[in-house]
Amino acid sequence: MGEGSAKSILIAGAGPTGLALALELARRGLKSRLVAKATGPTPIHESRALGVNARTLTLLEASGVSALILAKARRLTKFKISSVGKPLATVETENFRSHYCPIQILPQGETERLMLQKLSSFGIAPEWSTELTSLSGDVKKPVITLQHSDGRAETVEPDMLIGADGAHSAVRKAFGFAFPGNAIETRFFLADYRYAQPVDTGFIEMNFLNPGVLGRLPVSEDTLRYLSTQEDFETRIDHPAMVQERTWSSEFKISFRHVETMSRGNVFLAGDAAHVHSPAGARGMNLGIEDACWLAWLISEGREKDYSSLRIPAVKTVLKDTRRNTAFITLKNPILTGLRSLLLPVVTHIPAITTAFLRNAAGQDTPPPPWIPGAQ
Numbered sequence: 455m456g457e458g459s460a461k462s463i464l465i466a467g468a469g470p471t472g473l474a475l476a477l478e479l480a481r482r483g484l485k486s487r488l489v490a491k492a493t494g495p496t497p498i499h500e501s502r503a504l505g506v507n508a509r510t511l512t513l514l515e516a517s518g519v520s521a522l523i524l525a526k527a528r529r530l531t532k533f534k535i536s537s538v539g540k541p542l543a544t545v546e547t548e549n550f551r552s553h554y555c556p557i558q559i560l561p562q563g564e565t566e567r568l569m570l571q572k573l574s575s576f577g578i579a580p581e582w583s584t585e586l587t588s589l590s591g592d593v594k595k596p597v598i599t600l601q602h603s604d605g606r607a608e609t610v611e612p613d614m615l616i617g618a619d620g621a622h623s624a625v626r627k628a629f630g631f632a633f634p635g636n637a638i639e640t641r642f643f644l645a646d647y648r649y650a651q652p653v654d655t656g657f658i659e660m661n662f663l664n665p666g667v668l669g670r671l672p673v674s675e676d677t678l679r680y681l682s683t684q685e686d687f688e689t690r691i692d693h694p695a696m697v698q699e700r701t702w703s704s705e706f707k708i709s710f711r712h713v714e715t716m717s718r719g720n721v722f723l724a725g726d727a728a729h730v731h732s733p734a735g736a737r738g739m740n741l742g743i744e745d746a747c748w749l750a751w752l753i754s755e756g757r758e759k760d761y762s763s764l765r766i767p768a769v770k771t772v773l774k775d776t777r778r779n780t781a782f783i784t785l786k787n788p789i790l791t792g793l794r795s796l797l798l799p800v801v802t803h804i805p806a807i808t809t810a811f812l813r814n815a816a817g818q819d820t821p822p823p824p825w826i827p828g829a830q
């Protein structure tokens with residue numbers, strides 16, 4: 455264990471990133487303090503992320519979380535692509551050579567609860583309803599005021615401050631990290647439907663509406679998510695069973711941004727605090743967990759200074775991939791959408807292309823974790 459062992463570590467945020475960080479530190483014998491403004495983990499029915507990729511399962515194996523995820527998650531066996539309801543292509547995940555299926559389906563709220571369960575075995579629990587309200591000092595010696603739910607204010611001066619406090623990160627803003635990038639004009643809409651009986655949860659479908667797209671993603675055995683760029687998308691859903699309830703709906707715009715450096719002095723950023731992008735490709739939560747695992751490893755080695763230079767290339771890769779995926783599914787030009795319909799049935803039969811697509815989905819296009827022998 456490196457010199458980091460004696461340092462006090464404050465993690466702001468107990469989303470997937472903060473939880474994974476606390477867990478990866480704890481299993482190496484390093485204690486951290488985890489605080490979150492939220493009152494608890496993500497409600498199951500408002501789970502943003504649904505996909506846990508193979509890289510995340512590799513990373514969370516040592517803590518025992520992967521076994522818990524695999525016991526609950528659903529394997530995704532197919533990616534189906536269609537155009538105005540007409541099938542264009544299917545990519546099977548079964549032929550992908552990897553220890554894990556590229557993507558398993560488990561709502562984010564459940565993944566967070568499994569991490570909480572493992573964390574509790576190390577005697578660590580997040581302090582919920584605890585907000586960082588004032589951040590002063592400098593990046594060498596940050597001074598933080600924590601506002602507790604009982605009205606008590608507490609000032610702390612951690613040796614290391616980690617901002618895992620989401621896209622609107624107070625840590626990022628307070629300690630002068632630039633967050634360049636841009637928002638795209640396209641609005642996205644989502645609705646989750648629970649059905650009266652179980653539905654097929656083995657596949658994801660992207661149906662190009664030309665213009666626009668309607669995605670169908672499994673959530674749980676009787677619930678599906680529909681994601682679209684078209685406001686009237688719910689009129690175009692072909693429900694597979696009788697609808698019991700519309701459990702969640704939301705609307706959002708997408709930005710592509712990342713910090714230029716993920717650490718300054720003793721202040722570190724991880725997860726959405728450091729990078730935001732489109733959900734196309736199901737990378738956000740997984741990338742945050744990956745940041746967390748790298749940072750915990752580097753802290754345990756006393757090499758946290760290397761964190762930013764090792765992670766920024768991975769962040770850039772994922773942002774580039776998600777930008778490309780988003781541009782591809784949101785094409786508007788009729789010539790390009792026509793070409794897409796012509797080419798997809800052909801290119802999805804080229805093994806090099808489907809392998810690259812599945813590697814991407816599996817999260818294996820970023821450097822493998824050096825501390826896990828043989829990791830993909």
Ligand SMILES: Cc1cc2nc3c(=O)[nH]c(=O)nc-3n(C[C@H](O)[C@H](O)[C@H](O)COP(=O)(O)OP(=O)(O)OC[C@H]3O[C@@H](n4cnc5c(N)ncnc54)[C@H](O)[C@@H]3O)c2cc1C
Nearest residue numbers: 467468469471491492503504586619620725726738739740
């Ligand atoms: C529609 C949609 C679908 C998505 N689908 C996927 C998917 O399939 N796969 C995938 O990998 N990702 C997906 N994502 C992205 C994913 O949800 C996020 O990337 C993920 O939640 C980021 O985790 P995080 O822990 O970094 O941040 P968050 O989950 O945002 O957690 C932030 C934490 O910080 C706390 N906090 C905030 N401010 C403060 C403060 N001032 N003081 C103290 N605590 C604070 C919050 O309470 C919370 O605990 C999707 C996102 C959307 C919008």
